[in-house]
Amino acid sequence: MSRFCLEYADSTLFYLSDFFTQFPLRITEYNWVIGDILNMMDVSEDKDHWNDIDIIGEREDYLFITGEEFHRILNEYEIYVIFSILTAVPKETILYDITQVPFVDGNADFYEDDYISPVKECIFEVGFFDSTDIIFTVTDENIERMLQDAFPDLKPYCEYGV
Template sequence: MSRYCLEYANSDLFVLNDFFKQFPLSITDYNWVIGDILNMMDLSEDKNHWNDIIGEREDYLFIAGEEFLRILNEFEIYVIFSILTAVPKETIPYDLKRVPFVDGNADFYEDDYISPVKECVFEVGFFDSTDIIFTVTDKNIERLMKDAFPDLKPYCEYRV
């Protein structure tokens, strides 16, 4: 598992639509676990959508890539603290024993952090609208990530 950080990231990258424009990972190739969902907001003109998107959940969402892409196409989602975990498409939604989260999670900032989502192939953590932390197990995604974000540095050089 490799970890990288993009410090003082362009604030546009905290709008998920813009993040995925710069990082062209095929969203529909994966299912997604999205944590820290209460630290995200809908910036669309009609700002009453957020509970429609997340329902009554307060901890995380486990959604198919197609549904995640639909949400990104329909809404403008801004993240302050959040974590997105890509899992193989064949991963069937289940109740997590440990939920991935960034805000207040000391384990997330350890050099040897391992995602609590055992099927994780890629995870991106958004930290306080300033830094973006990547955890990746797939070499193809790692190459794509390095191409998309040339200012990445190894996580061991990052100091929260």
């Protein structure tokens, strides 16, 4: 598992559609565990509110969705994240296999050099930190190369000064 950081990231990358435009991971190839959902905001036309129930439902801790549903949400809403974590898992992963939920806000373990995602099926995880830094955890070499190509300022996590 490799970890990287994009320190003082461009603020547009905290808009999820902009993030996935720059980092062209095929969202629909995975299921997703999304943590820290209370730190997400729909900033679509004339909206300015947290945790829009129309988007994510009634959960307050995490969301488990298919890549197709995630893709639909990103096309329909403009989602801005402050603290959040997105974990890509294989399509065959089902909800009851998730025993621990990843989160960024207030999670000291997330900032350790030897952090391992609590989602054992994790292929790729991206943590958005306070609208400034983005931290990546990757288990797939192809995704790691794609990540390095998409973000030339990426540095090894061990160099991150959190």
